[in-house]
Structures are given as structure tokens and as C-alpha cells.
Amino acid sequence: MEFTNTTKVFTCIQCGKCTGGCPESGRTPLNVRLIVRKNQFGAQVKNSHLWYCTSCGTCTVRCPRDVKPSEVIFDMRSTLVESGDISTSIQKALENTFLQKNPWGRARSKRAEWAEKSGVAIKHISDTLEKRLLLSCCVHAYDPRCHVIPVNISKLLTYSGIEFGILGEEECCCGNEIRRIGEKGLFEELREENISNFNRYDVREILTLSPHCMNTLKKEYNLPKLKVYHYTQLLWDMIREGVVKIGKDYKKRVAYHDPCFLGKQNGIFEEPRYILKSIEGLELLEFSRSRENSLCCEGGGGRMFYEVEVQYERNAKIRVEEAYELGVQTIVVSCPFCLMTLEEQAVEKGIEVKDISEILVEVLE
Amino acid sequence: MKTGIFICHCGHNIKHTVDVKELSEYFKEIPNVYVATDYAFVCSEPGQEIIKESIEKFELDRVIIASCTPSLHGELFKDLLKKSGLNPFLLRRVSIREHCSWTGDDLKKNTEKAKKLILAGLFSVVHNLPFEEKVVEVDKSALVIGGGISGLSAACFLSKMGIRVYLIEKEKELGGHVKRLNNVWPYEKTGKEIVESLVSELVKADNVQIYTGARLELLEGYFGNYNVKITADGEREMNFKVGGVIVATGFEPFDPYLKPELGYGRDRRIVTTLEIEEKLNEVVLPEKPRVAILHCVGSRDETLGKSYCSRICCINALKVARMIKEGYENAYIECFYMDVRAHPKGGEEFYEETQVKGVFFTRGNVAEVVPLSRCVLIRGEDTLLGEVFEKEFDLVVLSIGMSSQSENKRLSQLLKVSLDKDGFFMEAHIKLRPFDTAVKGIFIAGCCSGPKDVEESINHGKASALKLFGMLNKGYAYVEPFVADVTEKRCSGCRMCESVCVANAIKYDARKRVVKVEEAQCMGCGLCNATCPSSAVTLLGYSDMILMDEISGLLARL
Ligand SMILES: Cc1cc2nc3c(=O)[nH]c(=O)nc-3n(C[C@H](O)[C@H](O)[C@H](O)COP(=O)(O)OP(=O)(O)OC[C@H]3O[C@@H](n4cnc5c(N)ncnc54)[C@H](O)[C@@H]3O)c2cc1C
Ligand code: SF4
Ligand code: SF4
Ligand code: SF4
Ligand code: SF4
Numbered sequence: 001m002e003f004t005n006t007t008k009v010f011t012c013i014q015c016g017k018c019t020g021g022c023p024e025s026g027r028t029p030l031n032v033r034l035i036v037r038k039n040q041f042g043a044q045v046k047n048s049h050l051w052y053c054t055s056c057g058t059c060t061v062r063c064p065r066d067v068k069p070s071e072v073i074f075d076m077r078s079t080l081v082e083s084g085d086i087s088t089s090i091q092k093a094l095e096n097t098f099l100q101k102n103p104w105g106r107a108r109s110k111r112a113e114w115a116e117k118s119g120v121a122i123k124h125i126s127d128t129l130e131k132r133l134l135l136s137c138c139v140h141a142y143d144p145r146c147h148v149i150p151v152n153i154s155k156l157l158t159y160s161g162i163e164f165g166i167l168g169e170e171e172c173c174c175g176n177e178i179r180r181i182g183e184k185g186l187f188e189e190l191r192e193e194n195i196s197n198f199n200r201y202d203v204r205e206i207l208t209l210s211p212h213c214m215n216t217l218k219k220e221y222n223l224p225k226l227k228v229y230h231y232t233q234l235l236w237d238m239i240r241e242g243v244v245k246i247g248k249d250y251k252k253r254v255a256y257h258d259p260c261f262l263g264k265q266n267g268i269f270e271e272p273r274y275i276l277k278s279i280e281g282l283e284l285l286e287f288s289r290s291r292e293n294s295l296c297c298e299g300g301g302g303r304m305f306y307e308v309e310v311q312y313e314r315n316a317k318i319r320v321e322e323a324y325e326l327g328v329q330t331i332v333v334s335c336p337f338c339l340m341t342l343e344e345q346a347v348e349k350g351i352e353v354k355d356i357s358e359i360l361v362e363v364l365e
Numbered sequence: 366m367k368t369g370i371f372i373c374h375c376g377h378n379i380k381h382t383v384d385v386k387e388l389s390e391y392f393k394e395i396p397n398v399y400v401a402t403d404y405a406f407v408c409s410e411p412g413q414e415i416i417k418e419s420i421e422k423f424e425l426d427r428v429i430i431a432s433c434t435p436s437l438h439g440e441l442f443k444d445l446l447k448k449s450g451l452n453p454f455l456l457r458r459v460s461i462r463e464h465c466s467w468t469g470d471d472l473k474k475n476t477e478k479a480k481k482l483i484l485a486g487l488f489s490v491v492h493n494l495p496f497e498e499k500v501v502e503v504d505k506s507a508l509v510i511g512g513g514i515s516g517l518s519a520a521c522f523l524s525k526m527g528i529r530v531y532l533i534e535k536e537k538e539l540g541g542h543v544k545r546l547n548n549v550w551p552y553e554k555t556g557k558e559i560v561e562s563l564v565s566e567l568v569k570a571d572n573v574q575i576y577t578g579a580r581l582e583l584l585e586g587y588f589g590n591y592n593v594k595i596t597a598d599g600e601r602e603m604n605f606k607v608g609g610v611i612v613a614t615g616f617e618p619f620d621p622y623l624k625p626e627l628g629y630g631r632d633r634r635i636v637t638t639l640e641i642e643e644k645l646n647e648v649v650l651p652e653k654p655r656v657a658i659l660h661c662v663g664s665r666d667e668t669l670g671k672s673y674c675s676r677i678c679c680i681n682a683l684k685v686a687r688m689i690k691e692g693y694e695n696a697y698i699e700c701f702y703m704d705v706r707a708h709p710k711g712g713e714e715f716y717e718e719t720q721v722k723g724v725f726f727t728r729g730n731v732a733e734v735v736p737l738s739r740c741v742l743i744r745g746e747d748t749l750l751g752e753v754f755e756k757e758f759d760l761v762v763l764s765i766g767m768s769s770q771s772e773n774k775r776l777s778q779l780l781k782v783s784l785d786k787d788g789f790f791m792e793a794h795i796k797l798r799p800f801d802t803a804v805k806g807i808f809i810a811g812c813c814s815g816p817k818d819v820e821e822s823i824n825h826g827k828a829s830a831l832k833l834f835g836m837l838n839k840g841y842a843y844v845e846p847f848v849a850d851v852t853e854k855r856c857s858g859c860r861m862c863e864s865v866c867v868a869n870a871i872k873y874d875a876r877k878r879v880v881k882v883e884e885a886q887c888m889g890c891g892l893c894n895a896t897c898p899s900s901a902v903t904l905l906g907y908s909d910m911i912l913m914d915e916i917s918g919l920l921a922r923l
Contacts, residue, residue, distance in 0.1 A: 016746035020732025026753025064666040
């Protein structure tokens with residue numbers, strides 16, 4: 001397919017910083033620098049190469065010429081989406097999102113199913129005073145493994161007397177992944193629907209549970225008046241101010257995995273670590289690739305809905321192997337995508353993967 | 366009145382977005398305009414010749430030059446008028462570059478705006494009067510700020526030429542960064558040697574005062590007569606007078622913590638070129654060390670807001686490679702670069718020799734550095750092969766670039782000299798006046814205006830010193846006659862002007878109950894003019910009439 005360029009591609013100096021840092025380049029046939037180069041001339045690019053990108057953002061964060069290589073890839077994907085030149089699984093995910101506002105096409109009425117498991121009373125946002133919206137991601141909403149995250153956060157907030165509300169079945173996919181798959185029109189629709197919900201209920205701040213939602217709400221929604229943050233930020237504030245008291249120890253060797261959308265792309269590295277460090281007995285270890293150099297789990301950018309052509313050693317496996325060598329017992333994450341991808345690999349090695357809220361609930365006073 | 370209008374293209378700068386031909390055609394038709402013409406570079410020799418010839422031919426008595434901002438080439442055009450036998454104050458400059466062509470690229474709108482700006486000049490130039498310039502005596506002394514190689518070179522030169530020099534250095538010792546270098550390319554000398562020869566000269570000279578641990582607190586006045594206040598050694602306060610100033614505050618090495626993916630500070634095996642230079646003998650390496658040298662760290666990088674090339678770090682990387690190779694014959698050294706910019710004389714040859722000596726070069730901007738227990742792993746792409754690599758090293762050297770001196774911000778306010786987007790001092794004109802600032806009598810030397818190597822810094826320092834010397838040596842200078850003037854009849858003696866005057870130039874005459882302006886002291890700031898409730902103060906050259914006529918020009922219907 002031939003593509004036209006819409007970003008700053010002509011200023012690329014072909015330095016290779018993007019490729020060198022890309023978690024897919026070198027492991028799969030994707031070479032992001034080459035894609036940018038070809039895009040400059042409108043030269044042929046193999047369609048399949050574009051779908052390895054996990055939208056981790058490393059290339060864009062580091063590019064010395066601000067070319068935004070990942071955006072070049074998303075633009076090229078949109079050409080494919082427009083012409084229908086995409087795999088059926090991606091096609092399906094897009095259709096599902098159009099119809100049911102989630103990529104799996106699960107019933108919208110079941111969006112807040114997790115709330116029943118929480119054991120605490122959860123209000124609709126309209127019934128709250130402070131208009132603090134707890135926004136779950138499609139993964140939290142529909143994957144039973146991830147239900148525990150909104151459940152835990154709701155419990156922690158309720159016990160601490162922090163008011164919040166949810167949108168229930170009105171909640172809709174944030175579109176972060178959709179935009180990265182290249183379906184810009186659908187992203188716009190989702191964005192509009194979400195914004196009109198926020199406006200209708202006079203939402204003042206949004207507590208996001210997924211770094212992916214946080215990222216798009218912060219950077220791609222244009223909501224200057226709304227405070228958008230990640231739950232690890234709130235949890236750390238609660239611990240620091242003594243609203244949440246840790247009463248038990250957690251005697252395990254733990255490594256924290258920085259999610260790309262929280263760390264690299266949004267600079268939140270410390271809060272999750274502060275939380276873990278405040279737990280007695282917990283030994284916090286670091287992966288060799290951590291913080292800015294964290295190794296992408298490969299869950300983003302549409303990769304959740306798409307099986308790539310080439311078989312290769314998955315990053316999650318590399319990650320788990322390092323954890324094993326370090327003697328880590330628990331890998332801690334703060335993103336539902338990372339939870340899913342890492343857990344799949346960790347089970348074999350007998351390492352547990354936990355969301356940070358799961359640990360916190362265990363050690364509560 | 367016979368007016369001539371000269372419109373500059375500024376090469377592409379103005380012509381690109383303003384229809385200069387239309388302008389000259391338009392103004393030709395206006396009565397009293399005897400000549401209206403446009404030219405590629407009005408400031409060039411042929412451009413000046415055109416103006417001179419027109420003045421003589423048409424016996425012009427008012428001249429309008431529509432070009433760059435008046436703060437540029439001010440002296441040049443004034444001299445031109447003088448040479449053409451016309452009083453220099455009969456010139457009016459109109460900025461159609463900064464105020465017009467650079468503000469947008471709509472040709473039609475810009476051309477209209479340019480017309481109005483020139484009309485404003487044309488309407489008000491009638492009020493320009495043939496003032497006489499004031500002559501003031503110049504103090505044959507200079508303040509040099511910064512005792513690095515460029516400041517030292519400037520100070521030595523001035524001292525030799527008989528100018529009294531006050532050199533202030535914020536650190537305890539003179540020498541700047543050069544003093545920290547173990548091996549200065551291409552001199553094959555230690556920085557200490559280079560610095561010390563200059564310092565000893567200065568110490569011996571009887572017309573040089575050196576202050577270390579010093580800080581400039583205040584600079585007031587104008588070329589020839591600056592009052593300076595400094596503190597030295599922490600507290601000692603000192604006041605003196607100088608004729609001119611040379612700023613030589615140098616640079617700051619790039620802070621590698623700002624590139625976290627390169628792992629600096631997380632492991633002892635990741636160091637900067639400056640650290641290696643200072644303490645290569647302290648670094649413990651295996652017998653056959655594997656060393657990676659990363660170019661462009663902190664330069665050519667928009668993520669840091671530093672898009673410039675630091676110009677010394679390629680040569681520096683080569684130099685460090687050679688230093689290591691000398692200490693460890695069997696070392697495996699690989700440089701990772703985007704481009705090898707070995708531009709100084711002999712640089713390319715040095716590059717080739719380095720390759721011959723067995724240093725490897727790989728084209729690729731390293732993406733990440735991961736310290737492991739057995740090695741330091743670097744990941745990047747060999748962009749010529751199109752292959753991603755992960756390689757193991759025992760030492761990773763970051764070839765850091767230059768950042769602007771953080772003190773520059775404060776100094777720029779004290780000296781009223783602008784900084785560029787990267788925080789370096791701005792030249793009056795990058796090509797035509799690279800040593801001058803926009804402020805008369807204040808010059809720049811060395812890396813304070815951007816990255817340079819030692820040789821360039823020395824030359825820059827000497828050149829600035831030479832220019833300042835030329836001005837000081839005359840012994841006198843012209844000062845603009847644009848001072849405040851009080852119409853006694855109107856003055857009610859309220860003394861409000863006195864309270865705002867920054868130069869202490871307003872004196873109250875208790876007997877007459879009016880104020881008077883002390884011409885020699887007045888800086889022409891106009892505060893009194895704006896403050897006076899009785900409109901008794903006029904700022905010569907900027908009268909209300911001039912401003913009103915300018916406004917009429919701006920509002921004129923075309
Ligand atoms: C790692 C490295 C290696 C290098 N190797 C070489 C080489 O081999 N060959 C080569 O040609 N060049 C080399 N260079 C470049 C060389 O260091 C510079 O060209 C040179 O230092 C510039 O001199 P300078 O006087 O302009 O600035 P500086 O050396 O930075 O000196 C400026 C001085 O001003 C002082 N100062 C700053 N602000 C104030 C203030 N407000 N008041 C008073 N004093 C102030 C500072 O303390 C300092 O002493 C290297 C640079 C680096 C970073
Ligand atoms: S990092 Fe940016 S400039 Fe470098 S090759 Fe990639 S797109 Fe081009
Ligand atoms: S976003 Fe991540 S996966 Fe995609 S090209 Fe950039 S670095 Fe590679
Ligand atoms: S001199 Fe070389 S290393 Fe330094 S910024 Fe320029 S290209 Fe990069
Ligand atoms: S213009 Fe007026 S306020 Fe300014 S220095 Fe002169 S007398 Fe003082």
C-alpha cells in the first residue's frame with residue numbers, strides 16, 4: 001500500500017533512536033525508522049508490519065526531531081482502515097466498539113457488573129456531591145480477572161470516606177486503542193459521547209483505572225478544566241496523608257513493572273513505588289529495564305485484538321524470566337493490559353502477577 | 366520637503382512575504398517623495414551607495430529606510446547620512462521585517478501593513494529635526510564577566526592595549542572549563558597549561574583587577590560611562606566605572622540526568638566525557654575493556670528543547686577514544702553517532718586516524734543503556750544495516766554537549782541584552798556583527814553566545830576585545846540628544862516626574878517652582894514625559910506631535 005504523509009516526517013534525521021528503543025523492532029519485522037523513511041517518499045510498506053506496533057510511545061517520546069513516529073504508523077493504519085484492508089479480528093473489534101462501546105461486543109448493560117462484587121454501595125455519578133468519576137476501562141468492565149481492580153478501589157475509597165460515582169451502563173470505551181488502531185472517526189464519536197456524559201453530570205474530576213484511558217483523556221480529549229489522574233496517584237496521597245493505614249506486612253520479593261502509558265508517556269514513576277515502599281516487609285526489586293526503559297508488555301495498540309503473523313519471543317516472557325532470575329515472587333502492575341499479558345506468561349513460572357490495589361487491600365489495617 | 370524612501374528586501378526575508386515592488390511604486394506617486402526605490406540589501410555597500418547618490422542627486426532632506434528593526438544597523442545608517450552630507454537625525458527607520466514580514470505570510474495583508482507603517486514614518490518624519498549629537502568622554506576601561514578562556518583572552522588583549530580591565534569570575538579560580546581538560550585537542554596540552562600562561566600575564570599586568578567569587582550586582586549608564594557594582598568573595602561590595610563590557614560567561618556541561626534512558630547516575634560504568642577527561646586514571650577497567658562512546662548526548666534533541674549541535678562533542682568523542690586507546694592498547698572502542706562532525710581544521714584527518722587506530726564507528730543514536738551485573742547493555746539500531754543491536758560494554762561514555770550558562774538569565778536583565786531561544790546571548794547580527802550585542806558597548810565572547818571550541822573561543826574573545834578597544838580608544842562617544850525637556854510655563858511644580866525618574870536627572874528649582882532636566886544625566890526613558898499631568902515634559906525626538914502623526918499614518922485609508 002502507498003501512504004501519504006501528514007506528520008513531520010520530512011524532518012527525520014534517520015538517527016535510529018526510534019527503532020533502537022522500539023520493543024517490537026529487532027524482535028519482529030517492524031522497523032519504525034524505515035517506515036518513516038518510506039513514508040517520506042510514499043514508498044511501499046508491507047501492511048502487516050504496521051500491526052506489530054504496540055503504541056507504547058517510546059519512539060515518539062524520544063525522537064530528537066519530534067517526528068512522532070508512532071503517529072506516522074497510526075496515520076498509515078487509518079489509510080488501511082478506510083480502505084478496509086485490515087484483518088477480520090480488527091474489523092470485528094471496531095464494529096463491536098461502534099455497536100456496544102467496547103471492543104469485545106459485550107452487552108453495554110453489563111458494563112458495571114463488577115459493582116455487585118464490591119460489597120459496598122456504589123452510587124451513580126448523578127447522586128454524588130463531589131462529582132468525582134471513577135472510570136473503568138473496557139478490560140476492567142468485561143474481563144472477570146480485572147473486576148477486582150475497580151472492586152478494590154471502590155472499597156478503599158468507601159472505607160476512607162472519599163466520595164465517588166460511576167457512569168454504569170452509560171460508560172463507554174475511551175477510544176485510546178481505537179485511535180491507535182487508526183479508526184479516527186470512531187474515536188471522535190467515542191470522545192464526543194464521553195464528553196457529553198461528563199458535561200451532563202457536571203463531572204469535576206476523573207479517577208482513571210487504566211493508564212490508557214488516562215492518557216487519551218489527558219492528551220487527546222482537550223478537557224482543560226477537568227482533573228484527570230491515575231488511581232496510583234490518589235492511593236499514594238491517601239497513604240501519605242494517613243487516610244489509608246497499612247497495618248499488615250507483605251513479606252515478599254516484589255518487582256514493579258512500569259506500564260508504558262503511565263511511565264514513559266506520562267512520567268508517573270514514583271507514586272506506585274512510594275506505595276510499595278510504604279509496606280512493611282515488602283522487598284522492592286527493580287527490573288534491569290525499568291522506569292523510562294521499561295519493557296513494553298505488548299498489550300496496547302490493538303495487539304489485544306490481533307494475532308501477529310510472525311512468532312517470536314514475547315516481551316512478557318522476557319520480563320517474567322528476568323523476574324524469575326531476580327527471585328521475584330510477585331510482579332506488581334498498575335494497568336489492566338499489563339496484568340493480562342504478564343499473567344499469561346507468569347503462571348508457568350509460578351510467579352504471581354498482581355495489581356497494586358490487590359496488595360494494598362491485603363495489607364490494610 | 367524632499368523625502369526619499371528606500372525599501373529593503375533583506376534578501377528573502379522581507380521580499381518573501383511583502384510585495385516590495387508594489388511599495389516602491391505606491392510611494393513614488395506621493396507628493397514630496399522625490400525617490401522611492403527597493404533593493405536587495407540596503408545595508409550592503411551597493412545599497413548604501415544608492416542612498417548616498419539619491420541624497421546628493423535629489424538634495425533630499427528627509428530619508429526613510431524601511432527594513433529591519435531600528436536597533437539593527439543604527440550606527441551604520443547614521444554614518445551613511447553623515448557621509449552624504451545630511452544630519453543623521455533626519456533619518457527615519459521603519460521596521461517592515463520584525464514588525465511585518467516575519468509576523469505572518471499573507472503577502473497581501475503584509476504589503477498593506479508595510480504601506481501603513483511607511484506612511485506613519487512619512488507623516489511624522491517632517492518633525493525630525495537636525496539635532497546635534499552630544500559628545501561625551503569615554504572611560505578607557507572595561508569590565509570582563511567570566512574568567513574562562515575567552516574572557517582571559519579578551520582581558521589580556523585589552524590590558525596590552527592599555528585599557529584598564531576589571532575581570533570578574535564567579536568561581537574561586539580562573540580558567541573555566543578549559544582548566545578541567547586533561548588534553549585539549551589539537552594542542553596536545555593540558556588545559557591548565559593553556560590557562561596558566563594567560564593568567565600569569567594578567568597577574569603581572571598593572572592595569573588589571575581580578576575578582577574571584579564575584580558577582581555583578583548592577584550595571585547602569587551608557588557606552589563610555591557605565592557604573593558597576595559587584596560583590597566579591599561573597600560579601601565585599603565594590604563600585605567602579607567602566608567604558609564597556611565583555612560578557613564571557615561560557616556554558617554549562619549538559620546535565621545527563623535529563624536523558625534518563627541513558628542510565629546516567631544509576632551505575633558507575635556510565636560516565637560523561639568531562640568526567641573521563643578529568644579522571645581517566647581513576648576509572649578501573651578490565652585489561653581488554655569494551656567501551657561505547659555515545660555522540661550527541663544533550664544536543665540535536667528537540668525533546669530537550671536543544672535543537673543545536675554542540676560542535677565540540679564529536680571531536681571530543683574521538684579524543685576520548687584515543688585517550689582510552691593509549692591507556693589500553695587492547696581496548697575495543699565503538700562510537701555511536703548520527704553524523705561525525707569533525708569540522709575544525711584537521712578534524713577530518715583526526716577522525717580518519719582514529720579509525721586507523723582501530724576505533725569502530727556505528728551510525729545510530731543509541732536508544733537505551735541498561736546496566737546489568739556482568740556488563741552495561743546498550744540497545745540501538747545500526748541504521749546503515751537497518752538492524753537492531755544489543756551490545757555489551759564495560760564502560761559507556763556520554764559525549765555531552767553544551768547548555769547555556771544558567772546565570773545568563775539574570776545577567777541578561779542586568780545588561781538589557783537579549784538571549785536566544787536556547788539561553789545563549791544573542792549577537793546583534795549573526796553574520797555582520799557576531800561580537801556585538803544590540804547594546805552599544807556590550808560585547809560577547811566565547812561560548813556564552815553558543816558552542817565553540819577553544820580556538821574559536823580565544824579568537825572570539827580577542828575579536829570582541831579589538832572591537833571594544835576601537836571604540837574606547839577614540840576617547841569620546843556620541844550620545845543621542847533625545848532627552849527630556851521641560852516647558853517651564855506649563856510646569857506646575859508638582860514634582861511627580863522627579864519621583865519616577867530612574868536617572869535622578871530631574872532637579873526642582875524651589876525659587877521658580879518648576880523642574881529642570883539635567884541633560885547629561887537623563888537617559889531619555891520618557892517616564893517623566895508620560896507621568897507629567899500638565900504635559901509639561903517633552904521627550905525630544907518623540908514629541909506628542911510625532912506620535913499623533915504616526916498614528917494618522919497608521920490609520921490612513923490606502
Ligand atoms: C567535555 C568537554 C571537552 C572539551 N574538549 C575540548 C578540546 O579538546 N578542544 C577544544 O578546542 N575545545 C574543547 N572543549 C570546549 C571548550 O571547553 C570551550 O571552547 C571553552 O571552555 C570555552 O571557553 P569560555 O571561556 O567561552 O567558557 P567557559 O570555559 O565556560 O568559561 C566561562 C567562565 O565564566 C564564568 N562565569 C559564568 N557566569 C558568570 C557570571 N555570571 N559572573 C562571573 N563569571 C561567570 C564561569 O565560572 C567560567 O569560569 C570541550 C568542552 C567539553 C564540555
Ligand atoms: S527517532 Fe525520529 S528522527 Fe530518529 S529515525 Fe526515528 S523518526 Fe527519524
Ligand atoms: S509506539 Fe512503541 S511499538 Fe510502536 S513503533 Fe513506536 S516504539 Fe515501536
Ligand atoms: S558535534 Fe557531533 S556529537 Fe556534538 S552535537 Fe554535533 S553531531 Fe552531535
Ligand atoms: S526621560 Fe525623564 S524620567 Fe527618564 S531619565 Fe530623563 S528626566 Fe528622568
